[in-house]
Amino acid sequence: MKIKLMALVLVALLSGAYLALQPARVTHADAAASCTLEYFRADVAQGPNKGLSLLGKLKLDIDSNGGVTGALTPDGGGADIKVAGQVNGRAINLAFEVAQADQPTRYIFGVGSAWNDVKDCNSVLGGPFAGPDSGDLGDWLSCVRRGAKDDCARGG
Numbered sequence: 001m002k003i004k005l006m007a008l009v010l011v012a013l014l015s016g017a018y019l020a021l022q023p024a025r026v027t028h029a030d031a032a033a034s035c036t037l038e039y040f041r042a043d044v045a046q047g048p049n050k051g052l053s054l055l056g057k058l059k060l061d062i063d064s065n066g067g068v069t070g071a072l073t074p075d076g077g078g079a080d081i082k083v084a085g086q087v088n089g090r091a092i093n094l095a096f097e098v099a100q101a102d103q104p105t106r107y108i109f110g111v112g113s114a115w116n117d118v119k120d121c122n123s124v125l126g127g128p129f130a131g132p133d134s135g136d137l138g139d140w141l142s143c144v145r146r147g148a149k150d151d152c153a154r155g156g
Helices: 002-021
Strands: 033-046 053-062 067-074 081-088 091-100 103-114 125-130 137-143
Touching: 053 081, 067 091
Parallel strands: none
Antiparallel strands: 033 053, 033 137, 053 067, 067 081, 081 091, 091 103, 103 125, 125 137
């Protein structure tokens, strides 16, 4: 009886050790998403570019790991502004590449939160940003539908 019990305990310990040493396996990858946010606005509140506003439509392509690429299409024409970043659930980090022919490339770096998971593409999201020049600070807001007052429509 003692030998059977010891053999059973040994088998259990070896099985546990085997399972603990196995590499983690991902059973499925998160799905990729593509979102078009009809309303995007970023306003510089302080710094050398105080009063500068970016207004347009934001297109985000989010890969299965949360990596973001996309573009901001400014209202009233003009070249698209490239966007790159990362999303993780309701958190979002974005970098906008602001290029002008007569100046070196500058960047706006924004962080934010969304009401729903960003990949659901049905949320209001926003937060603070810095740039394009040193000392520039402001905030941004984006949502799926543009409201009548050139803001976010009720409900996202």
